[in-house]
Amino acid sequence: MSLQEFKEKNGYEIEHYWLPRVTSITDVVFKPGLLRYYAQQPNFAAAQETLNHAANWGTATHEAVEKFLIGEECEIDPMIIPSIQVFKKWKKEYKAKILDIQNDIERKVYDLEDRYAGTLDALIEIKGVLGVLDIKTGSGIWDEYSLQLAAYMNAYNKSVPSKRMAKTRWILRLDQFEECKFCGAKKRAKGGKVLIRGGKSNCYHKFLPARGEFEFKELKDFNHDLDGFIGAKRLWEWYNKSQLKQIENYPKTKIIQSLL
Template identity: 30%
Template sequence: MTSVCKMLEQVLVNGNRFYRVQNDQTKVYPSITTVLGSVIAKPELENWQRKVSLLEFKKQLQLCAERRELPGLGTVQILPGERVLEDMVRESMTAPDKICDMALSFGTEVHAIIEKLILTNADDMPCDPEYVTVKDSFRAWRRQVESSGSKIIKTEVQVVSKRYGYAGTMDALLRTVEVPSGKEIWTVLDWKTSNAIRNEYALQVAAYAKAYEEMTGTPIDRAAVVRFNKKGSPTYEVKTVHNLEEAFDAFCSVLHIWQMTNQSLF
C-alpha cells in the first residue's frame, strides 16, 4: 500500500482551491470540489445558513437587551443602539461560516487519521475523543472489506486531467480480486463525515476515476463514497455509483458551466 508522491501544488485563487502541476507553473487547474461547489445549488445549505444566522442574532439580542422597570409600563426591554445592532448583525452573519470552518477542520483531521491508519497498516491508534467514533467506524468498514479479499492499494492520490482541465485528490484506491476468475476490480473511494451521501458526490468520485484512468491507463471499474458516523455507535454507509460514464458526463456539464462563467463572455 502506498501514498502517491505529491506532484501537484495546491494554490488558492479568490478563496477557491486550484492545483498547479509542479513541473508546469504556467497553468492552474480548478479542484473538483471547487467546480461542484461553485455551480451546484444547495438550497438546504442556504436554508440552514439563514436559520443559524437568525438564531445567533436572537441570542445576541437577548444578551444585549436591557430590562427596566418604567412607571406605568412595568418591565420593558430596552433594545441596544443602532451601532450595537449593526455589530450584532455582522456577528450573526458570520456564524454559519464559523461552523463550516469547524466542520472543515474536523474533516481534515479525520482524513489525516485514516491516512495514518492505512499507511502504517495499524488496526488502531490514539486520537482525541471527538474523533474516536469516526476512527472506529473506519476500522469496522476496513475489517469488513478486507475479510472479503479487498485491499486499499493507494491513499491520498493526486490526480489531474489535462484533457478536461481539472484536478483533485482522491482518498483511496481499492483492489478487489474476484473469485474464482482472479479478475482485479479497481474502485475509487472517497471518505465523508457529512450527515448524508449527496448525489453530487457521485460526480466527484467519477471525476477522480476518469482523471486516474487518463494518468495511468488503468481502467477504473467502480467509484464509491464511504460515510462514517461522527457520534454514537461506530457505523458506516457505502454507496457505489450506478453508472460511472453518466456521472462523469454530468460532471463535464458542470465543469463546462464553471469554465464559461469564469471567463469574459462579453
C-alpha cells in the same frame, strides 16, 4: 480577490499548467441541503463558523484514516475515535484492500484534456474490483458527490494502463453521535456546536457514550456522471471567465477561447 488568491484557492500548478480543483468546480452545483442548513442557523456568521468547524473535523478524520491505512502510528484526537473505529470496522467487514500503499492513498490526479485536477482519498479493492473511494464526514450523501468521484475516476483511469483502471466508485460516510437511551434522539457535536435530531422534544435526554456508524454506497452510471461534471466545468468557466482570461498557463480549448 487577487488573481494569485484565486489560483491558490481554486487550483493546482501541474506540469507548467494551472488546473482548477475538482471540488471548486462542483461548488457551482446547486445544493438544496446547504440552503436548508443555512436557513436553520441563527445568522450567516454563525453558519460559516459551524461549517469551518465541520471542515476541520473532516480534515482531522481524513488524516487519521490515512495514517491508519499507511500503518503509521499516530495519536488520535479522542473526539474522533468513534469515527476511526467505525472505519476499521468497515474495512474489515468489506475486506477492503489497498494494493499500493505508496500511490493509492491521497493520490493526486489530473486530466490535461478536460483540464482539471484533484486528490482522491484512496483506491481500494473489494472482491477483486478496484474502485475510487471517497470518505465523507457530513450528515448525508449528496448527489454532487457523484460528479466529484466521476472526475477523479476519469482522470485516474487516463493515467494508468487498462489493467490498473478503476471500475467503480464508492462513498464511505463516517458518522458519530451520542444516542438518548430513552427516546433515541441523536446528538452530534461535529461542528463544534451541538445538534440534536430526532427523538422526543419532551424527553429529559440521557445520552449514551458516542458511537460511530457508517454508510457505504456504490455510485452507478459513471458516463452520465462524467457528462454532468463536464457540464459543471463549463458553467464554472463561465462564472470565472474574467479571472481565467488572465491566467496564462490555464490550458484553453477552442470553445473556452470563444467564451473568454
